[in-house]
Amino acid sequence: MMAEFTDQLQAATSSLWQKSQDHPFVKELASGELPLKKFRFYLLQDRYYLDEFTKFHQLIAATAEDQQIADFVRARAQDLRDTEIKVREQFFQELAITSEEVLKTPIAPTAYAYVNHLYQSLARDGLGAGVAAIVPCYWLYQEIGKSLADTDSPVTYYQEWIDTYEDDWYQVNVAKVLALTNQLADQATEDERQGMRDAFIRSSYYELQFWQMAYEEEGWN
Ligand SMILES: Cc1ncc(C[n+]2csc(CCO)c2C)c(N)n1
Numbered sequence: 001m002m003a004e005f006t007d008q009l010q011a012a013t014s015s016l017w018q019k020s021q022d023h024p025f026v027k028e029l030a031s032g033e034l035p036l037k038k039f040r041f042y043l044l045q046d047r048y049y050l051d052e053f054t055k056f057h058q059l060i061a062a063t064a065e066d067q068q069i070a071d072f073v074r075a076r077a078q079d080l081r082d083t084e085i086k087v088r089e090q091f092f093q094e095l096a097i098t099s100e101e102v103l104k105t106p107i108a109p110t111a112y113a114y115v116n117h118l119y120q121s122l123a124r125d126g127l128g129a130g131v132a133a134i135v136p137c138y139w140l141y142q143e144i145g146k147s148l149a150d151t152d153s154p155v156t157y158y159q160e161w162i163d164t165y166e167d168d169w170y171q172v173n174v175a176k177v178l179a180l181t182n183q184l185a186d187q188a189t190e191d192e193r194q195g196m197r198d199a200f201i202r203s204s205y206y207e208l209q210f211w212q213m214a215y216e217e218e219g220w221n
Pocket residue numbers: 046049050053080083084136137138139141142207210
């Protein structure tokens with residue numbers, strides 16, 4: 001049997017993914033050495049990312065002609081609001097991140113570019129590419145969650161972050177997102193499959209850059 005499309009995607013990005021796993025931001029989350037200031041920076045930028053990521057699900061759903069696909073993607077957007085975004089609201093309270101601080105925080109270049117890339121993938125290369133663009137977000141965090149499963153970060157906030165990606169419901173959703181990606185790849189032309197690969201690789205690159213952005217507290221200077 002031929003390897004599934006998502007296996008090919010994973011093979012194509014293994015070194016980028018390894019660099020995310022090995023990034024000092026991730027390592028120091030686990031060890032507890034990450035300065036809280038950098039974690040706050042990550043949360044503030046990720047708030048923008050998650051908002052847009054949720055809206056992007058709605059846009060994919062509106063684009064999909066297949067009702068089952070539309071319903072599935074809408075359900076993932078609802079999950080996001082019920083889980084990921086809720087957990088973040090809790091973090092914001094715990095770390096005393098006020099709505100004022102949120103408002104005055106400029107979107108950093110990498111967060112901006114990653115979000116633009118999502119919209120661009122869908123607009124230029126279609127539904128398959130739009131879906132392929134969201135996959136690394138689900139899948140890479142699952143992999144990082146797995147590799148940190150035995151970690152007990154001495155910083156409670158960091159351990160709470162790690163725990164977000166170990167939940168069972170989350171594992172089930174990742175499997176469904178991968179199944180959808182393979183389904184779309186099966187129905188796609190070779191050009192469309194190339195668009196899907198490009199979108200996946202670019203998102204994997206931006207996932208890596210997202211850690212770096214937070215680690216260096218990236219600005220526009
Ligand atoms: C830059 C960035 N990439 C991935 C995630 C993780 N994530 C965001 S939404 C979602 C799906 C369901 O929770 C997952 C796994 C993040 N937070 N920020």
